[in-house]
Amino acid sequence: MGSVNTPxxxxxxxxxxxxxxxxxxxxxxxRVGPFVARIGTGxxxxxxxxxxxxxGYPLAxxxxxxxxxxxxxxxxxxxxxxxxxxxADGGFVNSPFVPLPGDLAILALEMxxxxxxxxxxxxxxxxHSGVVARDPEPAGQGEAGISRAVLMAGQSGAGKSxxxxxxxxxxxxxxxxxxxxxxxxxxxxxPYPRPISLKNESVDLMVERLGADAFxxxxxxxxxxxxxxxxxxxxxxISGLRPAKLDLVVFPQYGPGVPPQVAEFxxxxxxxxxxxxxxxxxxxxxxxxxxxxxxxxxxxxxxLQYDSLDMAMQMVDDLMEKTA
Amino acid sequence: xxxxxxxxxxxxLDPRPAAAxxxxxxxxxxxxxxxxxxxCRVAIDLKTAGCRAGLEPGLExxxxxxxxxxxxxxxxxxxxMDRIKRVLRDRDIKIVLLKGAAYxxxxxxxxxxxxxxxIDILVAKDExxxxxxxxxxxxxxxxxxKQGESGDYDDLxxxxxxxxxxxMLHEERGTVIDVHHTILPPTGxxxxxxRELLELAExxxxxxxxxxxxxxxxxxxxxxxSVVHLFQDGEIRGGLRxxxxxxxxxxxxxxxxxxxxxxxxRAEHLGLGRPLFYCLRYASVLLDAPVPESAFTAAKRFGxxxxxxxLMDRLVPRALTPNYLFESHRAANLAxxxxxxxxxWLRMPPLMLARHLGIKAWRRLGxxxxx
Numbered sequence: 001m002g003s004v005n006t007p008x009x010x011x012x013x014x015x016x017x018x019x020x021x022x023x024x025x026x027x028x029x030x031r032v033g034p035f036v037a038r039i040g041t042g043x044x045x046x047x048x049x050x051x052x053x054x055x056g057y058p059l060a061x062x063x064x065x066x067x068x069x070x071x072x073x074x075x076x077x078x079x080x081x082x083x084x085x086x087x088a089d090g091g092f093v094n095s096p097f098v099p100l101p102g103d104l105a106i107l108a109l110e111m112x113x114x115x116x117x118x119x120x121x122x123x124x125x126x127x128h129s130g131v132v133a134r135d136p137e138p139a140g141q142g143e144a145g146i147s148r149a150v151l152m153a154g155q156s157g158a159g160k161s162x163x164x165x166x167x168x169x170x171x172x173x174x175x176x177x178x179x180x181x182x183x184x185x186x187x188x189x190x191p192y193p194r195p196i197s198l199k200n201e202s203v204d205l206m207v208e209r210l211g212a213d214a215f216x217x218x219x220x221x222x223x224x225x226x227x228x229x230x231x232x233x234x235x236x237x238i239s240g241l242r243p244a245k246l247d248l249v250v251f252p253q254y255g256p257g258v259p260p261q262v263a264e265f266x267x268x269x270x271x272x273x274x275x276x277x278x279x280x281x282x283x284x285x286x287x288x289x290x291x292x293x294x295x296x297x298x299x300x301x302x303x304l305q306y307d308s309l310d311m312a313m314q315m316v317d318d319l320m321e322k323t324a
Numbered sequence: 325x326x327x328x329x330x331x332x333x334x335x336x337l338d339p340r341p342a343a344a345x346x347x348x349x350x351x352x353x354x355x356x357x358x359x360x361x362x363x364c365r366v367a368i369d370l371k372t373a374g375c376r377a378g379l380e381p382g383l384e385x386x387x388x389x390x391x392x393x394x395x396x397x398x399x400x401x402x403x404x405m406d407r408i409k410r411v412l413r414d415r416d417i418k419i420v421l422l423k424g425a426a427y428x429x430x431x432x433x434x435x436x437x438x439x440x441x442x443i444d445i446l447v448a449k450d451e452x453x454x455x456x457x458x459x460x461x462x463x464x465x466x467x468x469x470k471q472g473e474s475g476d477y478d479d480l481x482x483x484x485x486x487x488x489x490x491x492m493l494h495e496e497r498g499t500v501i502d503v504h505h506t507i508l509p510p511t512g513x514x515x516x517x518x519r520e521l522l523e524l525a526e527x528x529x530x531x532x533x534x535x536x537x538x539x540x541x542x543x544x545x546x547x548x549x550s551v552v553h554l555f556q557d558g559e560i561r562g563g564l565r566x567x568x569x570x571x572x573x574x575x576x577x578x579x580x581x582x583x584x585x586x587x588x589x590r591a592e593h594l595g596l597g598r599p600l601f602y603c604l605r606y607a608s609v610l611l612d613a614p615v616p617e618s619a620f621t622a623a624k625r626f627g628x629x630x631x632x633x634x635l636m637d638r639l640v641p642r643a644l645t646p647n648y649l650f651e652s653h654r655a656a657n658l659a660x661x662x663x664x665x666x667x668x669w670l671r672m673p674p675l676m677l678a679r680h681l682g683i684k685a686w687r688r689l690g691x692x693x694x695x
Contacts, residue, residue, distance in 0.1 A: 040650055062347075063347040063348060064347045065350050065351055065354075065382040065386065066347075066351035067385070071650070091648075120389060121385070121389055122389040123385035123386065123389040124385075283396055287392070
């Protein structure tokens with residue numbers, strides 16, 4: 001890997017041979033937001049899918065601290081060739097990882113990383129939600145130089161990922177479609193830009209809008225149906241660590257044919273709703289409680305109901321405009 | 325004898341030099357510390373020493389995460405002791421806290437950042453049934469019910485052969501309690517009478533409301549219980565945290581008048597000389613426990629034959645060292661397997677062991693076939 005330690009080293013087709021070699025030896029270290037992950041896999045199909053959806057991600061230098069380690073390999077020599085099955089291994093005694101068909105190896109990696117972040121990153125208060133942010137104009141208008149974020153929470157299937165994807169490719173910077181990472185001291189959100197996992201109908205909708213090049217190959221017959229990963233926009237990877245202030249919290253609800261509706265709420269209801277979106281509130285205790293209380297005071301909360309992605313994106317744009 | 329990885333040892337004993345380590349060095353060492361269950365302790369020690377401020381943000385984040393885990397675990401532990409006391413206080417019996425809860429109550433240094441997965445208590449054998457029904461009436465359930473297993477064999481195994489009740493789980497809080505009546509299974513080569521331990525147990529010396537009224541084992545027994553758990557009853561593999569507990573207890577108790585004589589006598593009396601011998605040997609070699617020469621000399625008679633000791637010296641350090649994910653660990657796995665078999669050998673007579681492992685294997689086979 002050499003000893004180069006410059007942030008402009010990224011995973012790209014031009015160094016794919018090196019990346020594959022690093023993956024094979026379990027030496028590939030790359031950056032996702034505030035984390036460095038070290039990945040090992042000798043499974044060629046997974047290496048290929050990894051190169052595809054992590055194209056553009058910054059490589060970490062030898063001196064960066066690795067918080068997450070993950071290996072994904074066939075469960076046995078037999079299963080490497082015959083009806084291949086792979087399994088993620090992070091070295092934990094109690095992990096929920098299950099063997100997956102070889103074709104779905106990238107899911108094992110994605111779930112393996114997300115599980116580690118969700119269970120072992122209590123430096124952040126984590127919300128199960130999508131996040132995008134608006135970066136300040138270069139001229140430095142508005143609140144001087146601060147990026148401003150919107151957090152999209154709600155039950156899975158309500159449309160978070162699709163809305164996050166739509167906004168991330170339409171003027172907003174992708175923070176995450178999975179986890180919002182809040183620093184409880186500064187109350188700033190940190191980016192965790194990962195490939196966005198889109199399922200079933202959302203896939204067709206977004207492929208039509210963004211073109212197939214922005215996507216991984218389709219993964220059929222996963223536990224959640226058909227999945228395609230939408231690659232993180234290059235801009236969201238380059239801006240790397242820059243955090244954002246949370247201004248807006250929305251609970252989107254997509255429904256075919258429903259009348260559009262934007263309903264604001266606040267106070268105890270906002271607290272309860274935001275609390276229910278947390279992943280590790282119990283583990284942080286008082287720090288989490290205080291942080292949520294502060295957010296309830298400083299942010300505005302809305303329920304959105306819509307029947308098209310364009311409508312939802314317009315709603316979020318408008319709300320952010322007004323919240324400014 | 326092979327020692328622990330040097331950086332892991334540094335983190336456990338005095339992590340201050342680690343503030344100057346490179347990210348690469350930290351990545352490896354923190355992984356091992358996490359696997360050994362001591363990363364919270366490292367985070368707290370570095371904070372206490374004022375060494376966390378200049379660390380790389382990613383590393384500081386990881387340590388903060390570990391620290392928060394430790395703090396939360398202690399809060400849960402205290403709360404659980406409070407809840408259990410409410411259920412059992414009317415029974416007017418001696419309830420002795422064991423392991424993590426006891427270290428917290430007795431203020432043993434290893435309590436900082438120590439993660440306990442469950443709470444362990446010891447009561448007199450004839451109180452078992454009463455304690456069990458009181459807990460079952462107050463929101464605890466048998467853990468196997470929760471898992472929906474047909475745990476009949478397990479249940480029977482516990483009740484007939486073990487030194488504790490089957491684990492119980494609080495239905496709402498999800499916390500687990502193990503109720504012991506002694507510290508070793510009555511089937512093993514070595515057994516210890518719970519009555520004798522209860523006799524010497526001491527009231528907790530603390531003003532904390534949740535601890536008031538509880539007892540802890542006396543110093544020698546507290547150490548011996550941990551020792552037994554690691555070297556007699558448990559499987560050693562993955563038990564580095566237990567050895568750290570023992571090191572801290574040794575350091576904490578060493579200065580008490582007559583401690584070493586009492587320890588040796590007590591081990592002899594309870595028939596726990598051999599495991600104590602191993603503890604003193606490995607805690608001092610691997611973790612620099614301050615064991616005086618006189619104690620080594622006195623414990624010498626508990627030691628195994630030269631060839632067994634040579635074998636243990638090869639196996640134990642390997643089995644205690646956590647595996648790094650990106651390194652091959654065939655030797656460590658083999659050592660772990662051998663010590664696992666040893667632990668069962670010590671736990672029950674040969675025929676019973678054969679039957680037990682047979683039933684376990686049969687069930688595993690059944691599970692594989694239906695999967």
